[in-house]
Amino acid sequence: MPYLSLKNINKIYPGNVQAVFDFNLDIEEDEFIVLVGPSGCGKSTVLRMIAGLEEISAGDMFLQGKRFNNLAPSDREVAMVFQDYALYGNMTVYQNIGFSLTIRGENTDRIHKRVMEVSKTVDMFDYLNRFPKALSGGQRQRVAMGRSLAKQAKVLLMDEPLSNLDAKLRQQTRIELSALHRNSNTTIVYVTHDQIEAMTLATRIVVMSEGRIQQVGTPYEIYNAPANIFTASFIGMPPINLIRGRVENGQFTGLNKNNEPVFSGMLPQNIVQHCAGYREGGIVMGIRPENMLIMQGSGEVSGSKVSFGAKAESFELLGAEYNVTFNLNGCIMQSRVSAREEIKRGKSYEVIFDTDKAHFFDEKNGSRIQGHSTGVIEC
Ligand SMILES: Nc1ncnc2c1ncn2[C@@H]1O[C@H](COP(=O)(O)OP(=O)(O)OP(=O)(O)O)[C@@H](O)[C@H]1O
Ligand SMILES: [Mg+2]
Numbered sequence: 001m002p003y004l005s006l007k008n009i010n011k012i013y014p015g016n017v018q019a020v021f022d023f024n025l026d027i028e029e030d031e032f033i034v035l036v037g038p039s040g041c042g043k044s045t046v047l048r049m050i051a052g053l054e055e056i057s058a059g060d061m062f063l064q065g066k067r068f069n070n071l072a073p074s075d076r077e078v079a080m081v082f083q084d085y086a087l088y089g090n091m092t093v094y095q096n097i098g099f100s101l102t103i104r105g106e107n108t109d110r111i112h113k114r115v116m117e118v119s120k121t122v123d124m125f126d127y128l129n130r131f132p133k134a135l136s137g138g139q140r141q142r143v144a145m146g147r148s149l150a151k152q153a154k155v156l157l158m159d160e161p162l163s164n165l166d167a168k169l170r171q172q173t174r175i176e177l178s179a180l181h182r183n184s185n186t187t188i189v190y191v192t193h194d195q196i197e198a199m200t201l202a203t204r205i206v207v208m209s210e211g212r213i214q215q216v217g218t219p220y221e222i223y224n225a226p227a228n229i230f231t232a233s234f235i236g237m238p239p240i241n242l243i244r245g246r247v248e249n250g251q252f253t254g255l256n257k258n259n260e261p262v263f264s265g266m267l268p269q270n271i272v273q274h275c276a277g278y279r280e281g282g283i284v285m286g287i288r289p290e291n292m293l294i295m296q297g298s299g300e301v302s303g304s305k306v307s308f309g310a311k312a313e314s315f316e317l318l319g320a321e322y323n324v325t326f327n328l329n330g331c332i333m334q335s336r337v338s339a340r341e342e343i344k345r346g347k348s349y350e351v352i353f354d355t356d357k358a359h360f361f362d363e364k365n366g367s368r369i370q371g372h373s374t375g376v377i378e379c
Pocket of ligand 1 (some may be wrong): 039
């Protein structure tokens with residue numbers, strides 16, 4: 001039996017706005033589930049329905065086998081941390097963390113014990129007598145998490161809890177949050193539109209678009225075997241290169257906007273067998289920038305390797321790496337390469353990649369074409 005089970009959940013807001021369509025997800029105890037997707041895709045709506053802050057239009061929710069659709073928020077054994085974590089300004093860190101236990105009427109010994117435990121978990125033990133105004137943004141965020149943890153809810157819900165923090169603090173708090181999950185054995189459902197948070201925190205990621213689940217998988221699966229074009233292009237920075245093309249005689253030909261061929265390369269056999277229907281086009285190849293390499297001079301190219309000369313149109317130097325943009329007869333591609341050699345704008349380079357590292361999708365419905373050799377799963 002799954003710990004938390006969401007079955008065919010739909011949400012239609014007044015005015016007939018359908019925000020969530022047939023959302024199905026089984027969550028095990030101790031999982032760290034991250035819902036990720038662009039703004040407006042329905043992430044917060046799903047979380048708010050679990051919390052009981054938003055009514056469910058259709059579907060069922062079960063916690064440890066018990067249906068909880070109709071329970072009041074306070075009876076749901078869930079705790080929620082919001083983006084704008086409102087702490088009580090007139091209460092100390094100690095009082096803020098213990099607040100939910102105080103209103104529950106727990107005795108002071110028990111509250112004290114719990115505040116001691118939780119404040120150590122969120123690393124705020126040394127600040128128990130401070131007021132929120134004397135804390136940094138990250139410290140306040142940790143108090144808010146501590147307040148939710150103190151409740152010992154069965155599920156901890158978090159809606160973009162790090163988005164008010166600056167980049168450095170975000171990274172630090174991310175690491176702390178991950179450790180907190182490991183140490184507290186709490187089941188977490190976390191919402192973000194930040195793919196780095198999703199990749200680094202999740203045990204499983206749920207990618208959403210326009211109210212629908214696009215893919216559920218471990219960060220490794222999502223990155224290495226994206227189920228469709230949406231997931232492939234949403235996760236990965238710089239984004240995956242997507243090149244339209246056709247497949248004939250085991251060979252992929254990439255096309256530019258005017259449908260002119262720009263390069264060709266042999267495909268691995270396990271892909272070719274699924275490509276019979278794409279002789280005239282309609283297939284999209286996805287190749288991640290880190291798999292598009294730059295060679296000095298022209299090298300030996302054989303098998304499933306593709307190579308072409310292209311001008312570096314622009315680049316970004318990110319310290320250890322370059323993101324280089326190439327324009328191959330109107331086909332724009334990005335390569336992520338080590339910054340050991342200096343890249344010059346306008347200079348021609350030999351670009352090389354292996355079709356064995358590529359992902360293939362049907363252009364019409366966006367789904368992954370079977371038979372990939374890149375990863376672990378067949379979607
Ligand atoms: N109370 C409401 N009434 C009507 N429509 C709503 C309401 N709340 C949200 N929506 C709509 O439902 C859709 C999903 O909203 P939701 O807040 O769940 O998105 P989100 O994925 O959390 O986005 P963001 O990343 O911007 O927070 C959006 O189109 C939004 O406009
Ligand atoms: Mg939201």
